[in-house]
Amino acid sequence: MKILSYEASGASENEIHFSKMKFGKLNLIVGNSGTGKTRLLNTIFNVARFVVQKDKFYIGFWDITLEHNSVKYRWNLETGKRDIDDDESEARVIRESILIYDGGKETTLVNRSLESFEFNGNELPKLSHKESCIALLQDEELIKPIYDALSLIMRRNFSGADLEQETSFQSLPQSVLKKIKKTKCLKDLFHSNLNLSCKLYILSEIFKESYDKVCAEFIATFPFVSETKLLEADSFGLHYPGIVPIFALKEKFNNKWIPLNEFSSGMKKVLLILSDIHILPEEGCVYLIDEYENSLGVNAINFFPSVLFEAASKSQFLITSHHPYIIGNVPVKDWIILHRKGNTVHVKQGDELEVKFGKSKQKAFIQLINEPFYVEGVE
Secondary structure, three states, X not given: OEEEEEEEEEOOOOOEEEEEEEOOOEXXXXXXXXXXXXXXXXXXXXXXXXXXXXXXXXXXXXXXXXXXOOEEEEEEEEEEEXXXXXXXXXXXXXXXXXXXXXXXXXXXXXXXXXXXXXXXXXXXXXXXXXXXXHHHOOOOOOOHHHHHHHOOEEXXXXXXXXXXXXXXXXXXXXXXXXXXXXXXXXXXXXXXXXXXXXXXXXXXXXXXXXXXXXHHHHHHHOOOEEEEEEEEHXXXXXXXXXXXXXXXXXXXXXXXXXXXXXXXXHHHHHHHHXXXXXXXXXXXXXXXXEOOOOOOXXXXXXXXXXXXXXXXXXXXXXXXOOOHHHHHHOOHHHEEEEEEEOOEEEEEEHHHOHXXXXXXXXXXXXXXXXXXXXXXXXX
C-alpha cells in the first residue's frame, strides 16, 4: 500500500485546504510552526477511519491516488450536510468516484452523487450516504483491495496518555493468540488492539526471529541495557487473571528487572517504533509519525533515520519533524515543505530544492530554515 498523491480541503475540524502533493516511500514533512503538519496527517488518517471504522465524516473534499498490489486507484470524495444551515445534521457523501488504472487502461468503478450510484457500469439502488462506497461495497472483488489498502494506514501518537496506554498492563486474549498461532500472519497482529507487551509476547512465541531483532536493536540503541525479557505480572507482585506479559529490562551493574511501564519515555518510543516496524504486514502499510523527537535524548533520536531507511523498503512513511538531526539525515528529495497562506497550505516538493540545496547533510538544515518558503511559513 502506498499513497501516490493527496489533496484535501476541509477534511478536519479546521477548514484547511492542502494543495496537491506527491508522496514517495519516505516523506519528511517540514514547515514552520502552524503550517499544518499535524493536521495533514490527521486528515489522511481520518479519511481512512471514516471508511474502515465507519466514523462520522468531516465536511470536506479528498482526492487520493493510491497503489495497492501493483494496481493504481484514484478515489475522489466530497462530503457535506443536507441542510447547510442545520448545525445538527451529520455530514454525508455528496459525490464520490473511483477510477482504476490497470495495464495503462483507465476504468471508472464508481460514480456516485446524491441522485445516483453507478458501480462498474451498473446502476445500484440508493444506499446510505453516511458511508463511503468503499465501506458499502467492501466485499465486492473490485473494491475489496481499496478497503484493504485503507485499513493499512496507521498513525502513531506519542502523547503522554497514548504512550502510557500502550505500555500499560493487559491480559492477553486467548482468542487472538490462538488465531495468530493458526494463521501465522503478521497482518492479524498488526490489526489487533493489543498493547506493546502483548504484541511482543506474540512475536516471541510465533515470530521469534522478529522478536530477537527488536530486542537486539533496542539494546544497540541503549548500550547500558544488558538484557531484556518477557515476564509474567506475578514477577512484579501483580496478580491478574490470565496471561499478563510484561516486557522488562536489566541495566548493567543492576540486577533488578525494570518493567516496561517504568521505562523512560524515550525508551518506550524506541521500543514501540521497533516493534511496529517488525509487525508491519508484508504488503506494507502507510505509517504516520508526528514529531517523534519531542522530549527525547540523543540515543532515541539518532537511531531513527537509519531504521526508517531500512523499513521504507516495504512500507511508506510520512513523518513530521523540527529536529535538525532528523531533517539533515533525510535526503532533500524526500522533503515536503508546507507554507500556509490563510486557510490554504501550499506545498514545495523536495525535488524542487535538491539542486539548490546540494547533498551536504550539514548544510541542508541551515538552508531549509533560511528558505523563504519555510521562513514565511504562515501568512
